[in-house]
Amino acid sequence: MGGDYQREPQQFFQQMPLAKQQAFLQHLRSEYRQILLTYFTKDITATEKINNFINISFQSNLPIPKIIEMHMELIDEFSKQLKLEGRNDDVLLDYRLVLIDVLAHLCETYRTATKQ
Amino acid sequence: MGGDYQREPQQFFQQMPLAKQQAFLQHLRSEYRQILLTYFTKDITATEKINNFINISFQSNLPIPKIIEMHMELIDEFSKQLKLEGRNDDVLLDYRLVLIDVLAHLCETYRTATKQ
Numbered sequence: 001m002g003g004d005y006q007r008e009p010q011q012f013f014q015q016m017p018l019a020k021q022q023a024f025l026q027h028l029r030s031e032y033r034q035i036l037l038t039y040f041t042k043d044i045t046a047t048e049k050i051n052n053f054i055n056i057s058f059q060s061n062l063p064i065p066k067i068i069e070m071h072m073e074l075i076d077e078f079s080k081q082l083k084l085e086g087r088n089d090d091v092l093l094d095y096r097l098v099l100i101d102v103l104a105h106l107c108e109t110y111r112t113a114t115k116q
Numbered sequence: 117m118g119g120d121y122q123r124e125p126q127q128f129f130q131q132m133p134l135a136k137q138q139a140f141l142q143h144l145r146s147e148y149r150q151i152l153l154t155y156f157t158k159d160i161t162a163t164e165k166i167n168n169f170i171n172i173s174f175q176s177n178l179p180i181p182k183i184i185e186m187h188m189e190l191i192d193e194f195s196k197q198l199k200l201e202g203r204n205d206d207v208l209l210d211y212r213l214v215l216i217d218v219l220a221h222l223c224e225t226y227r228t229a230t231k232q
Binding site for chain 1 (some may be wrong): 177179180181183184209212213215216219220221222223224226227229230231232
């Protein structure tokens with residue numbers, strides 16, 4: 001992120017036409033999905049993926065509830081899949097740590113960008 | 117919080133003398149402790165407690181890692197207590213939801229206060 005807190009309001013989520021908003025959320029959701037799936041692995045790109053997600057969220061001024069929705073939808077999807085496979089979904093509780101990590105870093109990014 | 121995003125930099129955590137910082141963190145920790153203990157109850161002041169905590173954190177420009185530390189210290193403390201009482205500490209996993217709630221609202225407060 002390199003301390004570059006300049007944003008372009010014309011790239012804000014709020015300025016996108018509805019179709020672009022949906023495509024944008026769809027893309028970000030697949031990025032977040034990859035973060036969840038690699039967070040507890042030894043994937044060396046995991047941190048890079050999180051930084052990238054935080055950067056996109058910040059640059060687009062994405063409302064935080066959109067991130068929470070995204071997380072909950074993916075957890076629902078994973079939960080259904082695990083149940084279909086007859087597996088316990090306790091493991092999904094750990095994914096809350098990923099959301100905490102993402103929110104904490106995003107919040108710190110906004111805090112540092114808030115002048116007063 | 118009422119959309120009042122004006123802050124006084126002289127009230128920032130970073131400007132406090134070390135002793136005041138410690139007293140401030142001590143106070144905020146006891147507030148957060150009360151939030152954890154009432155979050156899943158029917159305490160009607162639970163939401164007010166959270167709003168108050170978010171407002172203080174924002175007004176003091178408190179670094180987000182301080183909140184994470186506070187949460188982890190309290191969970192450790194609760195965990196030790198439950199073990200002493202011979203009780204299972206699985207319930208503590210639910211407290212992550214409280215931290216998610218706090219971070220999401222604080223992050224949204226900073227986002228709305230970030231002009232560009």
